[in-house]
Amino acid sequence: xxxxxxxxxxxxxxxxxxxxxxxxxxxxxxxxxxxxxxxxxxxxxxxxxxxxxxxxxxxxxxxxxxxxxxxxxxxxxxxxxxxxxxxxxxxxxxxxxxxxxxxxxxxx
Amino acid sequence: xxxxxxxxxxxxxxxxxxxxxxxxxxxxxxxxxxxxxxxxxxxxxxxxxxxxxxxxxxxxxxxxxxxxxxxxxxxxxxxxxxxxxxxxxxxxxxxxxxxxxxxxxxxxxxxxxxxxxxxxxxxxxxxxxxxxxxxxxxxxxxxxxxxxxxxxxxxxxxxxxxxxxxxxxxxxxxxxxxxxxxxxxxxxxxxxxxxxxxxxxxxxxxxxxxxxxxxxxxxxxxxxxxxxxxxxxxxxxxxxxxxxxxxxxxxxxxxxxxxxxxxxxxxxxxxxxxxxxxxxxxxxxxxxxxxxxxxxxxxxxxxxxxxxxxxxxxxxxxxxxxxxxxxxxxxxxxxxxxxxxxxxxxxxxxxxxxxxxxxxxxxxxxxxxxxxxxxxxxxxxxxxxxxxxxxxxxxxxxxxxxxxxxxxxxxxxxxxxxxxxxxxxx
Numbered sequence: 001x002x003x004x005x006x007x008x009x010x011x012x013x014x015x016x017x018x019x020x021x022x023x024x025x026x027x028x029x030x031x032x033x034x035x036x037x038x039x040x041x042x043x044x045x046x047x048x049x050x051x052x053x054x055x056x057x058x059x060x061x062x063x064x065x066x067x068x069x070x071x072x073x074x075x076x077x078x079x080x081x082x083x084x085x086x087x088x089x090x091x092x093x094x095x096x097x098x099x100x101x102x103x104x105x106x107x108x
Numbered sequence: 109x110x111x112x113x114x115x116x117x118x119x120x121x122x123x124x125x126x127x128x129x130x131x132x133x134x135x136x137x138x139x140x141x142x143x144x145x146x147x148x149x150x151x152x153x154x155x156x157x158x159x160x161x162x163x164x165x166x167x168x169x170x171x172x173x174x175x176x177x178x179x180x181x182x183x184x185x186x187x188x189x190x191x192x193x194x195x196x197x198x199x200x201x202x203x204x205x206x207x208x209x210x211x212x213x214x215x216x217x218x219x220x221x222x223x224x225x226x227x228x229x230x231x232x233x234x235x236x237x238x239x240x241x242x243x244x245x246x247x248x249x250x251x252x253x254x255x256x257x258x259x260x261x262x263x264x265x266x267x268x269x270x271x272x273x274x275x276x277x278x279x280x281x282x283x284x285x286x287x288x289x290x291x292x293x294x295x296x297x298x299x300x301x302x303x304x305x306x307x308x309x310x311x312x313x314x315x316x317x318x319x320x321x322x323x324x325x326x327x328x329x330x331x332x333x334x335x336x337x338x339x340x341x342x343x344x345x346x347x348x349x350x351x352x353x354x355x356x357x358x359x360x361x362x363x364x365x366x367x368x369x370x371x372x373x374x375x376x377x378x379x380x381x382x383x384x385x386x387x388x389x390x391x392x393x394x395x396x397x398x399x400x401x402x403x404x405x406x407x408x409x410x411x412x413x414x415x416x417x418x419x420x421x422x423x424x425x426x427x428x429x430x431x432x433x434x435x436x437x438x439x440x441x442x443x444x445x446x447x448x449x450x451x452x453x454x455x456x457x458x459x460x461x462x463x464x465x466x467x468x469x470x471x472x473x474x475x476x477x478x479x480x481x482x483x484x485x486x487x488x489x490x491x492x493x494x495x496x497x498x499x500x501x502x503x504x505x506x507x508x509x510x511x512x513x514x515x516x517x518x519x520x521x522x523x524x525x526x527x528x529x530x531x532x533x534x
Contacts, residue, residue, distance in 0.1 A: 022471075048383050055460035063460075071460055078468050081380035082475055097311070098481035100450070100474055104305035108463065 004073070005066040007054060011047060014040050017076035018069040022102045025079045030090050034083065041084035044077045060108055071108070112349050112365075112409070119503045120353045127355075127509040131498035136515055137313035138492045143443035146515060149522030150421050151177035153274035155284045157423040157437065158184060161267045162301050163217065164192060168234060171217035172197055172207050176447075177440040178273050182260050183207045183223070187234040192264055194271050195236050195257035199225040206232070206257070223257075232257050265289065267297050276527070287356045288417055291403025292425065299396060300432060300453040304470040306477065307449050312484035314422060314438040314446040315511055320480050321436060322418055322507035324348045324364055338376065352407040353506050358420035358514040360507050363406055366413015369430045386465035388472045389413060390430040395455035395462070398431050405429075418507060420514055431455070432466075434473070444488050450477055 003015040017040055019025045029037065051074055058067055083090050115123035122129065136142045158173040163184075170185040181197040183206065199206045204227040209216045222239065223232045231240035236257035241250065261272040263281035270281050282289060310317055320326065325348050352363040369389035371377045381387040404427050405412040417425045424436040437449040452470050457463040501508055 045379065045383075048380075052461045052464065058460075060457060060459055060463060071463070074460075074464055075467050078380065078384075078464065078471050081378065081468075082471070085378045085380060092475050092478045095478035095482045097485055098308065098478045100306050100308035100448070100477050100481060102304060102474075103307045104303050104451075106302055106304070106463070106466075 003066070003069045005054070005070065008047065008051065008070055011044060011070075011073060014043055014073065015069070017044075017080075018072045019076060020072055022075070022079070022105055025076045028076070029079055029083065032090060034089060037080050037083050037090060041077065041080050044073065045081070045084075048074060048077060063108070068108075111346075112351050112407070114503075120350075121501075121503050121506045121509065124355050124506070124510075127506065127513055131500050132509060132512060133498050134313075134316075134491050134512070135497070136512055136519075137315050138443065138488070138494070140443045142519065143313075143440070145519045145522060146440075147177045147179070149519045150515065151175065151273075151440070153272070153277055154421055154518075155263075155270040155272050155279075155281050156421075157268050157270050157419070157435075158182070158194075159269050160297075161192065161264060161269060162298075162303075163269075166219065168219045168221055169217075170207065170220060170223075172215050173271075174213065174215055175273070175439070180273065181205060181208075182271060184262065184269060184271070185234050189235070192262055192269055193234070193236065194260040194262035194269075196260060198258065199227065199230055200238060200255040200257065201225065201228055201230050201241075266293055266295070285419060286359055288354065288359050288361055288403050289419065292401055292417065292427075294399075294401045295404065295427065295433075296396065296398060297433065297453070300455055302454040302456045302466065304452040304466075304473075305449065306451070306474060307447060308477065308481055309441075310446055310448050310481050310484055311444065312446065312488040313444055314440040315515060316484050316487055317438050317446065317448055317480070318418060318422070318424070318436075318511055319505075319508045320484060321424060322360070322362060322416060322511065323505045324350070324362070325502060325504045326483075342376075348504055350504060351405070351409045351412060354403075354406060355506075355510055358510075358518075359418060360510045361403065361406075361415055361417040362507055363404075363409075363415045364413055365409065365411040366429060369413065369428075380468060384461075384465050384468050386468045388469070388476065390428050390432045390454075390469045391462065391465035392430065394431045395457075396431055400427075418511065420511075421518075432469070444492065448477075448481065 002012055003018055004011055051070055055067055055071055087093055114120060117123045121127055159171060163171050164186040167186050167188055170183055172181055172183050174181050182194050183197040184194045187193050197206050204225055205212050206223055206225055229242040233239050236259060238252040238255045263270055265281050265285060327348060350362050350364050354361045366389050368387055370392040374382050377387055385392040404415050413429045415427045422438045426434040432454045435451045439447040441447060452473060454466045457466055
C-alpha cells in the first residue's frame with residue numbers, strides 16, 4: 001500500500017522520511033550519509049511547491065492520511081535542507097558537544 | 109563611522125555610568141561560592157517566570173516546575189475558582205514530592221481533580237487544603253486545617269505566570285518588571301498559541317548563555333555559515349550595531365535591525381527560504397497586524413527586525429518584526445551547568461503552507477542554538493582555568509555588563525542583609 005497520494009508517487013521511494021516527530025526526523029538526518037540526504041533533497045525539493053498546493057486543499061486539522069504523510073515528508077525536507085544547502089554534512093558545524101531537544105511540538 | 113545614532117555621551121555604555129567601561133571579571137560565573145550566594149540572593153527572592161496561562165487551560169490543569177537553584181519544586185494549578193495558584197510540591201505528611209511521574213527530578217503536567225500523594229495517599233484539593241488522611245484515627249490530635257499545601261506567591265502578567273519564593277517580598281510583579289514590562293503590555297501574546305519548546309543541558313554558568321543571547325556582535329562570525337556566502341561576507345564587513353539599548357533597573361533590552369524578512373535580494377537566502385518565504389526571522393508574510401506597544405522598536409526605525417528583552421534574572425522575551433515571539437529561560441543546576449529552554453510562539457497556522465513556514469523558523473532556531481550552546485562550554489572551561497581574569501567588553505556588549513553587575517549587586521545586598529531589592533536603580 002502506498003504511503004502518499006498518487007500525485008506524489010515519485011516520492012514513494014523516500015516514504016521512510018514520513019516521520020511524525022521532529023526527534024525522529026533529526027535522528028534520521030544524523031544517521032544518514034550525505035549522499036542519502038542529497039538524494040532525498042534532490043527528489044523532494046522540486047516538489048515542495050506542488051506539495052503545498054496539494055495540501056492546501058484540506059483543513060490542517062482534517063488531513064487524510066496520505067496528505068498527513070506528505071506533510072511529514074515536507075517537515076523532513078525542511079530539516080534536511082540545512083545539510084543539503086549549507087552544511088554539506090548531516091550535523092550542524094561547530095556544535096559537537098551541544099544537544100537541544102524538542103519537548104513540545106504542534107500536534108499536526 | 110556608526111550606522112545608527114548613539115546617545116549624546118558617545119556610547120550606550122557611558123549613557124549608563126553605573127556600569128563603567130573597564131574590563132569585566134567573570135569570577136561570578138566560575139566560583140562555586142558565588143553560585144551558592146546567587147541561589148539565595150537571586151533565585152530564592154526574585155520573580156521567576158515558570159510558564160504561561162495557556163498551559164492551564166481548564167480547572168484542574170497543572171504543571172510542575174523544578175527550580176534547582178532554589179532547591180525546590182513547585183506545582184502550578186488552575187483551581188476550582190479559576191485562579192492560578194502555586195504550591196511547594198511537597199506532601200505535608202513526611203515531605204515526599206507530591207506530583208511527579210516515574211522520575212522525581214522530571215517535570216510533569218496534566219489535569220486532576222485533587223492531588224494524591226503516592227506515598228501514603230494523603231489528598232489535597234486544588235485550593236491546597238488537606239482533604240483526606242489515610243487512617244486519620246491513628247494520628248494524634250491532627251487538625252487537617254493545619255496541614256494544607258505550603259503556598260508560593262504567584263502572579264500573572266500578560267499571560268506569563270511568575271512565582272516568587274520569598275514570602276517576605278511584597279513587590280508586585282508588575283512593579284518589579286518596571287518600565288520595560290509596562291512597555292510590552294498589549295502585545296498579543298495570547299494569540300500566539302502554536303508552541304515549539306526546546307530544552308538543552310548546557311555545560312556553562314547560566315549567565316554566560318544570557319551573555320550569548322543579549323549581544324549580536326557574535327552573529328556575523330559564529331553563524332557565518334548559516335547565510336549564503338555573499339550575504340555572510342557582507343555581514344562580516346558590516347559588523348554589528350544595535351538600533352537601541354534600554355536599561356531599567358535590573359532589566360534591559362536590545363533593539364536590532366534585520367533585513368531578512370523578506371530579504372532585499374532573494375539570492376541572499378537559502379533555496380528553501382525562497383520557496384517557503386520564511387527563515388530565521390520567521391514567515392515573511394505577517395499572520396496578523398499588530399500595533400507595536402511602546403517598548404518595542406523604541407527607535408521606531410524602519411529597518412527594525414527584533415527586540416530582545418531580559419527580565420532579570422533568567423527570562424527573555426524576543427519580539428520579531430514578522431509578528432511572532434520567542435522566550436528563553438536559563439535554569440541553573442550548578443555554578444557551571446544549567447538548563448536552557450527556548451520556546452517559539454506563533455499564531456496558529458491556517459494551512460499547510462503557513463505550518464511549513466513556522467517549521468522552517470523553528471528548525472532554524474535549533475540550528476543556531478546548537479552553535480551557541482557549543483561555544484559556551486568552550487568558554488566555561490577556559491574561564492575556569494583562571495589564566496586570565498578580566499575581559500574587555502565593547503559597546504555592543506552593554507547587556508553583559510548589566511547582567512553581571514546586577515547579579516553581583518544582588519549578592520552584595522544579600523550579604524549586607526538588605527531586604528529584597530524592588531529593583532536596583534542607578
